[in-house]
Amino acid sequence: MEKEKTILIVDDMEINRIILAEIFKESYNIIQASDGNQAIEALNANSDISAVLLDLIMPGTDGLGVLRDMKKSGKIYSIPVFLITAEENEKMLIEGYHLGAVDVIRKPFMSHFLKHRISNIVELYGHRNDLAKVVEQQVARLNYLNQSMIEILATAVEFRDSESGEHVKRIAGMTKALMTEVSKRYPEYYMTVDEIDKISKSSVLHDVGKISIPDSILNKPGRLTPEEYEIMKQHTVKGYDFLMQFPDIIDESTYRYSCDICRYHHERWDGRGYPDGLKGDEIPIWAQVVSVADVYDALTAERVYKKPFSHEKAVDMIKNGECGIFNPKLLNAFEALIQMHGNPSDQER
């Protein structure tokens, strides 16, 4: 019968390893290690180990050393470890338990009890690991569905603006690429890959406030009057107010990014943007990044009131301050990104 599960037996005494292997050979595949270093190597090389039977006292890296390594790598949480001992060394056993060992096997081994104890714990860990995988999959699916709903909402708003919905996708892609470049170049703006991913996902909601802007203004083919422009500017605050009513739609940090991006993506480095006239790094870096991405995309896209500008022209206009003043570090990163990859709209999300 093919055995599904594998046990790692770690003991410097060959006799003890052979006896344990003999006890478990019918139910498990067996891997043997004669010292702590071999055990760590075996754990790294085999992802299917269901339990470790670990001698405490060994020359070189001892059992506690193996436990410390397993704790560091996180393996201790998914693989049960049984300490093998021939005596009552209370201090070592307590440390072993603290490091995550589940039980103690005393020498001489009592085969019958040993088989049952280990099989029970292995089964329990198996269920627990399966459950953890299911929960992880469900969380990923929920997050995916949640993000889909958010994108549907953002796309619906874009449709009113005679956009196909591609705008929000391009913004998300550019935001991710530009935020990554800024984070890489400037330690003061460093963010983890996970956080950058959240910022990119949050960026799709930047114009959600446009839902409150009348069609006559949103789709006006000509230049807006000063009064109309004032109404148009309100989409930042309206979007922010709208999101403030739904704090539970996304996780806490993504929510914060979304609110900031909604409200501040028209602020400018010199304080001449809107709605709050924030200046410099008073504007959160994620909102600054979305500003550049949004301006670039607006320039290169066709709108009811204008023809698209070329990529080169759009880049020049941004650098020359024709669309407002941006953070110089951000512009450096933007330029580096263009030199590396060309058109930033082509960045994958």
Add this chain to the structure above:
Amino acid sequence: MELFDELTALGVNVDDGVNRLGGNEALYKKLLGTFVKTVKGYDIKPDFDSENYDDITEKAHAIKGIAGNLSITPVYEGYTQIVSLLRSKEPERAKDVLKKILPVQVEIMGCIEKHSG
């Protein structure tokens, strides 16, 4: 007299040892041979240094473990006492126990060697 009978007469719990291996007598016999080689390699003598005996403690601990697992009861019990005395820093008393257990150990190992050829 067969090996297992002789060992039983010397206090070894052969049935228990064989049962631990799921009844595999051949493997038990093979491991008895490994036991002899291992213990000979350790070469513990009662004249060890009474100030510095960590190495002796480790060796005695190892012999205790394998003797217990093979149910070589007299050796297991002797080394259980020795390890305990060494851990509690009583090397002289440990030496006395070692002096008593060594002839028994030699006899058991001799018996195993006699039948291994």
